Amino acid sequence: MHGLFRWSSKWWPGLVPLVVLWAIAAWTSTSPLEADLAARSAGALKDTVLDKTRIEVFGRDVTVAADAFSEEGRRGAVASVEAVPGVRLVNDETQLVPRASPFVWTAERDVVRVTLGGDAPLPATKGRLLGKARADLGGVEVVDRMNLSRGAPPRFDDAASLLIDQIGKLKDGKFAITDTKVSLSGMARDLGGREAIAAALKNLPEGFSVAANEIKAPPYVFQAYKDPVALTLTLTGYVPDNNAHTALAAAAARKFFSEKVVDNLKSSVGAPAGFASAVVPALGALSRLSTGTLVVSDREVKLSGDALYDAAVAQIRAGLAKDFPVGWQVNADISVKPAAAPVDSTVCQQLFSDLLAKGKIRFESARATIDPDSAGLLDRLIETALRCPTANIEIAGHTDSDGEDSSNQALSEKRAQAVLDYLVKAGLPADRFTATGYGSAQPIASNDTDEGKAQNRRIDFLVR
Amino acid sequence: MAYLVTFHWGWLLASLLMGLAMGWIAVVHRGQGVSMALARWLAALVAVLLAAALARVIPGRPGYWLDLGLVMLTCYLLGCAAGSWLRDRMLARNTRAT
Numbered sequence: 001m002h003g004l005f006r007w008s009s010k011w012w013p014g015l016v017p018l019v020v021l022w023a024i025a026a027w028t029s030t031s032p033l034e035a036d037l038a039a040r041s042a043g044a045l046k047d048t049v050l051d052k053t054r055i056e057v058f059g060r061d062v063t064v065a066a067d068a069f070s071e072e073g074r075r076g077a078v079a080s081v082e083a084v085p086g087v088r089l090v091n092d093e094t095q096l097v098p099r100a101s102p103f104v105w106t107a108e109r110d111v112v113r114v115t116l117g118g119d120a121p122l123p124a125t126k127g128r129l130l131g132k133a134r135a136d137l138g139g140v141e142v143v144d145r146m147n148l149s150r151g152a153p154p155r156f157d158d159a160a161s162l163l164i165d166q167i168g169k170l171k172d173g174k175f176a177i178t179d180t181k182v183s184l185s186g187m188a189r190d191l192g193g194r195e196a197i198a199a200a201l202k203n204l205p206e207g208f209s210v211a212a213n214e215i216k217a218p219p220y221v222f223q224a225y226k227d228p229v230a231l232t233l234t235l236t237g238y239v240p241d242n243n244a245h246t247a248l249a250a251a252a253a254r255k256f257f258s259e260k261v262v263d264n265l266k267s268s269v270g271a272p273a274g275f276a277s278a279v280v281p282a283l284g285a286l287s288r289l290s291t292g293t294l295v296v297s298d299r300e301v302k303l304s305g306d307a308l309y310d311a312a313v314a315q316i317r318a319g320l321a322k323d324f325p326v327g328w329q330v331n332a333d334i335s336v337k338p339a340a341a342p343v344d345s346t347v348c349q350q351l352f353s354d355l356l357a358k359g360k361i362r363f364e365s366a367r368a369t370i371d372p373d374s375a376g377l378l379d380r381l382i383e384t385a386l387r388c389p390t391a392n393i394e395i396a397g398h399t400d401s402d403g404e405d406s407s408n409q410a411l412s413e414k415r416a417q418a419v420l421d422y423l424v425k426a427g428l429p430a431d432r433f434t435a436t437g438y439g440s441a442q443p444i445a446s447n448d449t450d451e452g453k454a455q456n457r458r459i460d461f462l463v464r
Numbered sequence: 465m466a467y468l469v470t471f472h473w474g475w476l477l478a479s480l481l482m483g484l485a486m487g488w489i490a491v492v493h494r495g496q497g498v499s500m501a502l503a504r505w506l507a508a509l510v511a512v513l514l515a516a517a518l519a520r521v522i523p524g525r526p527g528y529w530l531d532l533g534l535v536m537l538t539c540y541l542l543g544c545a546a547g548s549w550l551r552d553r554m555l556a557r558n559t560r561a562t
Contacts, residue, residue: 007490007548009497011541013485018479018540025475025536026529033471033528060529086467088527089520
């Protein structure tokens with residue numbers, strides 16, 4: 001031992017090359033060591049949820065800067081870097097992401113892009129929402145303006161995902177989650193979009209509620225065009241469902257006795273309340289026009305066209321004012337078709353016969369009340385009567401053979417008189433017309449079949 | 465420490481070999497040794513540096529260089545001790561043989 005002590009006094013010359021060796025070692029090993037420690041530290045943080053992670057190594061000291069999403073996560077991150085072999089000191093520059101109160105997340109759609117903004121709880125959530133938006137809206141630019149914040153309500157991810165699923169149904173607008181309140185505004189892309197979104201909102205996760213749903217739908221449009229040249233009635237736009245479709249097509253067929261109905265209607269939800277009870281009288285008004293267009297847009301009805309004679313304009317307007325449900329707005333722009341040239345009695349009779357061959361004046365069953373569906377036909381008869389101002393016309397009522405002769409006789413007289421009254425009300429002079437009832441005495445078809453009976457129940461116009 | 469050894473084993477081995485060589489020579493070296501007073505000073509210096517390293521008071525790269533230097537010095541001293549002891553043992557055997 002004493003020897004060792006004695007020899008050690010002579011070990012110093014080796015220190016000179018040792019220092020040189022040390023200098024070389026320090027010079028060459030510092031950068032690789034730092035790179036190695038940085039890689040190991042980054043590896044240690046791989047499984048920890050952090051944002052904006054920055055690792056700097058000087059010598060064996062590691063500076064960790066990152067935004068953590070919980071206090072445990074923050075401490076865990078520092079501890080796992082401290083546990084990396086070779087790390088001497090950890091400079092902890094981690095911090096918690098700010099807490100958002102209220103926690104607000106938004107998804108905004110305009111013509112070209114969808115912008116996700118506001119607060120998002122975790123990087124993974126943010127990535128998932130962005131990915132979902134890009135997948136759902138293939139081709140639409142998705143812009144990320146989300147900031148990471150703490151304080152998200154439970155089940156936030158599910159609620160935000162549900163809203164992203166709905167954003168494709170918007171033309172433009174904004175969805176927002178404020179804590180647990182969901183608010184929506186904007187315009188739906190298609191008819192029914194508003195209802196589809198409202199239905200989807202029923203599946204919001206527990207705890208979330210809809211604070212405001214101000215999604216608007218595009219106008220619910222129904223159009224009808226009566227073309228007097230092609231003799232067609234073209235129906236376009238939407239009806240609420242198949243039942244309404246059938247009912248509307250049937251009403252159109254009854255009211256437009258000489259026109260072919262071209263039915264281009266589609267079914268869609270989103271019709272305003274009272275749609276059918278507004279459209280049917282509007283079609284009735286259109287049937288009384290020579291040419292005309294009916295446009296129903298939401299609760300606004302626009303009727304334009306030419307009536308067949310002066311008095312019809314006032315009648316149509318009065319009818320529209322009376323028949324519509326509450327809350328509907330009617331705008332009638334009706335002019336009068338120029339009067340056609342007068343014709344002689346023979347032609348007049350021919351015109352009456354032609355009209356009555358195409359359609360029949362209908363009455364309520366076993367009564368003398370004229371069915372409103374016959375208004376279009378009556379207007380045509382009146383127009384024709386106006387063209388032969390000198391002719392005297394007999395209005396002849398006929399019935400089928402069902403029932404007693406006396407009651408049939410009375411009914412036929414009353415019906416003929418009802419038509420006469422209608423003509424007089426339209427402005428024709430009463431003295432040119434006579435109403436006669438023939439009961440079932442002049443059948444034009446067999447009374448043995450229902451079809452024959454239907455043909456026998458009729459009103460004829462006879463020019464005398 | 466284990467990390468330093470595995471990462472720098474080449475440098476440490478070089479220090480050890482250098483120490484071994486120096487220790488081998490020191491036994492038969494006739495030159496002037498370090499005086500007792502200087503040896504004390506040097507020991508105190510090393511103790512201070514060791515304390516600084518253990519307390520981790522020197523930050524960043526200088527801290528690392530200090531650690532590296534002390535580990536290399538340790539290897540060198542171990543090498544010296546081993547070298548001197550081996551040389552001494554060999555000399556003693558030769559003396560006995562003659």
